[in-house]
Amino acid sequence: MTKQAKSSKTNVNLAIDSDIVGELKQDAKNKSMSLNAIINTVLRKYTEFYKYSDELNVCMMPKSHYRFIVENINEKKHTYSIAQDLLQWIPLYMNQRNIPLSLDNIIKYSFEIFAVGGRVIDSFSHYTDTNGNKNLVFKHDFGMKFSRMAGAATCQVLKELLNLHATFKPFHNNFVVRVSERELL
Amino acid sequence: MTNEYIDKNSVTKETKTSKTNVNLSLDSQVIEAIREEADESGTSLNYRINTILKKYIQLYKKSEEYETLILPKEFFQFALDNIEENKMIEFFNNILSGMIPTILHHFGVPITLENIIKYFLSNVGSGAGAHSGATQYTDEEGHKCIVLRHVYTLKWSKIICSTLSKQIADLLHCHCECETLPKSVIIKILEKNIQ
Numbered sequence: 001m002t003k004q005a006k007s008s009k010t011n012v013n014l015a016i017d018s019d020i021v022g023e024l025k026q027d028a029k030n031k032s033m034s035l036n037a038i039i040n041t042v043l044r045k046y047t048e049f050y051k052y053s054d055e056l057n058v059c060m061m062p063k064s065h066y067r068f069i070v071e072n073i074n075e076k077k078h079t080y081s082i083a084q085d086l087l088q089w090i091p092l093y094m095n096q097r098n099i100p101l102s103l104d105n106i107i108k109y110s111f112e113i114f115a116v117g118g119r120v121i122d123s124f125s126h127y128t129d130t131n132g133n134k135n136l137v138f139k140h141d142f143g144m145k146f147s148r149m150a151g152a153a154t155c156q157v158l159k160e161l162l163n164l165h166a167t168f169k170p171f172h173n174n175f176v177v178r179v180s181e182r183e184l185l
Numbered sequence: 186m187t188n189e190y191i192d193k194n195s196v197t198k199e200t201k202t203s204k205t206n207v208n209l210s211l212d213s214q215v216i217e218a219i220r221e222e223a224d225e226s227g228t229s230l231n232y233r234i235n236t237i238l239k240k241y242i243q244l245y246k247k248s249e250e251y252e253t254l255i256l257p258k259e260f261f262q263f264a265l266d267n268i269e270e271n272k273m274i275e276f277f278n279n280i281l282s283g284m285i286p287t288i289l290h291h292f293g294v295p296i297t298l299e300n301i302i303k304y305f306l307s308n309v310g311s312g313a314g315a316h317s318g319a320t321q322y323t324d325e326e327g328h329k330c331i332v333l334r335h336v337y338t339l340k341w342s343k344i345i346c347s348t349l350s351k352q353i354a355d356l357l358h359c360h361c362e363c364e365t366l367p368k369s370v371i372i373k374i375l376e377k378n379i380q
Contacts, residue, residue: 008212008213008214009210009211009212009213010210010211010212010213010216011208011209011210012208012209012210012211012216012230013206013207013208013209014206014207014209014230014231014234014235015204015205015206015231016204016205016207016234016235016238017202017203017204017205017235017238017239018202018203018204018205019202020235020238020239020242021205021207023242024238024242027246035207035209036209036210036211039207039209039211039238040209040211040212040215042237042238042241043211043212043215043216043219043234043237043238044212044215045241045245046219046237046241047214047215047218047219050237050240050241050245051222053255056257057257057258057314058255058256058257058258058314059255059256059257059258059260059261059313059314059315060248060253060254060255060256060312060313060314061253061254061256061261061313062251062252062253062254062280063252063253063254064280065254065276065280066254066256068276069264069268072267072268072269072272073263073264073267073268074267077267078267081260081263085256085257085259085260088257089257117255118254118255118256119252119253119254119255120254120256
């Protein structure tokens with residue numbers, strides 16, 4: 001059924017429900033992509049994100065719902081809740097994929113894939129400053145209160161999981177977490 | 186009493202559909218991960234990929250289009266525990282009044298009770314995790330009843346009753362009664378033969 005083509009690609013012959021193929025073809029046309037590319041993207045998203053989010057028993061809510069929640073819940077309680085969720089999710093996700101817990105892996109899997117994939121964060125980037133500190137930049141759409149909560153929770157998570165010292169700077173729709181690579185004593 | 190069971194499994198329920206053969210060149214790493222999953226569940230790679238693509242079309246694609254956030258259910262319970270019931274009712278009433286017609290419009294179907302159950306409650310509501318399943322039946326007096334089950338607390342049952350039954354009544358120009366149970370609600374349509 002399948003034949004190895006190049007090192008990174010495998011040729012597969014599949015019998016897919018015609019209505020699904022029709023929808024995907026339409027999707028491909030709208031996005032100026034090939035059917036092959038769109039199916040590859042969907043399956044990759046599944047293996048990297050949706051598979052695990054299904055296992056973690058998730059719910060979906062429009063941004064407006066989340067904004068309402070952010071506005072109406074006590075900041076301290078909500079910060080604690082975000083930190084607890086991350087402390088539960090990150091090790092579970094890493095363990096399931098047999099990925100060591102490190103700052104680079106948390107950046108790649110938890111922030112780049114999970115936080116952005118879950119759409120809590122619109123975009124994420126990082127850079128190393130002249131002092132050798134790693135700066136993590138999170139953009140979102142939920143205002144200053146969310147920046148304070150998510151920034152504080154991220155610092156707590158990095159401390160608890162990796163024993164790293166981190167501080168954060170909140171802005172209206174983004175926050176920057178500065179991580180010192182030296183471990184806490 | 187007739188009983189028609191609908192739940193989120195119906196989203197991926199197999200029906201006799203025609204198949205199209207496609208030859209694809211896919212990332213080996215991705216294929217291997219899905220093949221492992223298929224082996225573990227005792228299904229074929231073909232079946233597993235079909236299921237993933239179907240779920241994508243029916244749920245994840247719409248979630249991406251509507252930019253919905255994906256969060257643990259525990260977080261939603263946390264929100265329920267920490268926000269006043271009245272505030273939540275007001276908020277969901279505002280949201281649902283636009284959301285139900287929009288979703289039916291998106292699917293290209295008219296506003297009827299059957300379509301609200303099929304497209305909004307079973308497809309979107311169950312898929313999004315607002316409830317875990319919907320059952321529809323006609324009681325001995327001929328009233329249509331909808332049962333929604335969920336995994337949250339009684340407060341969520343009260344919120345569903347106050348918001349959803351109102352929205353159904355407004356959209357279909359009918360009257361509803363709602364019974365609140367700890368993990369479910371029963372919405373009864375008082376008018377018979379409602380469309």
